[in-house]
Amino acid sequence: MERMPKRQRHQLLARLIDENPFMTDRELTRHLKISIQTIRLDRMELGIPELRERMKLMAERSYDSVRSLPLHEVIGDIVDLQLDKSGISIFEIRDEHVFSRTGIARGHHVFAQANSLAVAIIDDKIALTVTADIRFIRPVKLGEKCIAKAYVRSISGERNKSKVELFTYVGDEMVFQGNFVIYRSAGDAENEGGDGHADRH
Amino acid sequence: MERMPKRQRHQLLARLIDENPFMTDRELTRHLKISIQTIRLDRMELGIPELRERMKLMAERSYDSVRSLPLHEVIGDIVDLQLDKSGISIFEIRDEHVFSRTGIARGHHVFAQANSLAVAIIDDKIALTVTADIRFIRPVKLGEKCIAKAYVRSISGERNKSKVELFTYVGDEMVFQGNFVIYRSAGDAENEGGDGHADRH
DNA sequence: CTGATATTATCACCAGGTACTAATCTTAAG
DNA sequence: CTTAAGATTAGTACCTGGTGATAATATCAG
Known part of the structure; x- marks a missing residue:
């Protein structure tokens, strides 16, 4: 032997x-x-x-x-942020985000990254998602790095609401796209929406 | 003693x-x-x-x-499910789901419950979210029980897509509403969407 | 009081190890 | 060839957190 x-x-x-x-x-x-x-x-x-x-x-x-729980306060690493203008976040799809049989990321994780960024970009004490119109363009797979880019399209239209346009890419391929309407407090708090965020220093 | x-x-x-x-x-x-x-x-x-x-x-x-992934496959407890017809899921908002300063649930949790149900209701091997049009009607707070009710509106229109309408209530108050378009496999797999689910017996 | 039920005690045994010592096997260098 | 060093195997005592069975004691209800 x-x-x-x-x-x-x-x-x-x-x-x-x-x-x-x-x-x-x-x-x-x-x-x-x-x-x-x-x-x-x-x-x-x-x-x-x-x-x-x-x-x-x-x-x-x-x-x-x-x-x-897996869903933290902010999903994805925010690598660039210009308040009320634009922001970029990176999120890597790992084992715990996918369905094992297919290796496809569960939608709410991709959404969570987008939502986190859309909320973070708003320069106000409290920001809450009011509506979101989203589209999963192609499935995202295990190991792929999602790069979300968000742009504020209107800073405060009617009733303290801002529009945020967001695109998520893997490489140069667009995989997700969303339009968010974010409520922003004008000093006071929790009136609408489904999301908010914490301090800004 | x-x-x-x-x-x-x-x-x-x-x-x-x-x-x-x-x-x-x-x-x-x-x-x-x-x-x-x-x-x-x-x-x-x-x-x-x-x-x-x-x-x-x-x-x-x-x-x-x-x-x-048996655990986080579905967010919320599905208490009733009639495949391709309707379903109900319950999800209690706990500490780990809210922003500590406001006690308001982060949007992606409410979305995750809705998305999980919308995908689970589809009677097919693989189901993937293609688009979602969602609205957070009022913020959901710590301790509240979210009851999501989903209805399949069209079983298979064009290109293996189903429409699912979904409402989330706390008590008799509607807190979230969404329209999902779900891709369903016709035997084959992973072509579109951002979500999927496992076996059905 | 008496029988049933509840609680405690004891003892043997088990898996899956650790910790230590000692024997054997292998290999390379002098 | 011989010998020392390193690698491998063997064997023993001991540990934790139990199971299983049996027996003794306590408690309570009729």
């Missing part, structure tokens, strides 16, 4: 555990054909915790992700 | 474990002031698995939630 170099075995071990974190050491011996002690030495060297620790970590992670 | 009625203790035990699923039986004895054996009998009667089982379940759930 040929022996595998240690480095290579380490890589394989790490990959196996990554692929199926629920494998016991004993099960790993069957795949790697080495003794359980070596498995354990390898895990030590690689800093991979035991099965129960791994499950605990996953459980804890999922536990507080239920508490704090 | 006064003894607590069994029923009441069972409730308390279930609540404690629900609040903190990472508690060992030994820790529970400190809270409930009863022997560890009784804790274990109680768990048996209530069908609550041991700590390690609980962690394993959470870990597995979160693990294939990355693979197949």
